[in-house]
Amino acid sequence: MIMSGYSQKHLATLIANDVVLAYACDCDSSNALNSTVRGIVVGKLVEALFRVLPTSNGAFLATVCNSTLADTLGGMDTGGPRVEMVDPGDGSVWPAP
Numbered sequence: 001m002i003m004s005g006y007s008q009k010h011l012a013t014l015i016a017n018d019v020v021l022a023y024a025c026d027c028d029s030s031n032a033l034n035s036t037v038r039g040i041v042v043g044k045l046v047e048a049l050f051r052v053l054p055t056s057n058g059a060f061l062a063t064v065c066n067s068t069l070a071d072t073l074g075g076m077d078t079g080g081p082r083v084e085m086v087d088p089g090d091g092s093v094w095p096a097p
Contacts, residue, residue, distance in 0.1 A: 008053040009046075014091035016045035019065045019083055022095040037076070044072045054088070061086035065093075 020042050024033045033041070048068040055061065062083040069082070084096040 011091050012046045012049035012053055015049055015086055016042045018093040019045055022093055041072050044068050056088050058086045058088050
């Protein structure tokens with residue numbers, strides 16, 4: 001469940017930022033995520049995550065993140081790393097290999 005001290009909004013924002021950071025760190029996708037696009041993607045991820053929190057299912061959170069990335073980036077999607085797992089306790093994100 002959600003780690004003590006984290007609100008759902010805070011946890012959603014933490015996860016969203018971690019997902020975008022992992023995506024942007026990929027060499028091929030870094031050019032696609034300028035600050036405007038990055039802000040849009042983070043916002044969409046926060047909205048999507050906030051709708052499903054609280055949950056203890058990290059695989060489900062990863063699926064929500066991956067779906068939101070695909071929906072938000074659409075044709076701009078450069079095939080950056082996807083999320084393999086999210087720790088719903090502390091918001092840690094593991095990119096897919």
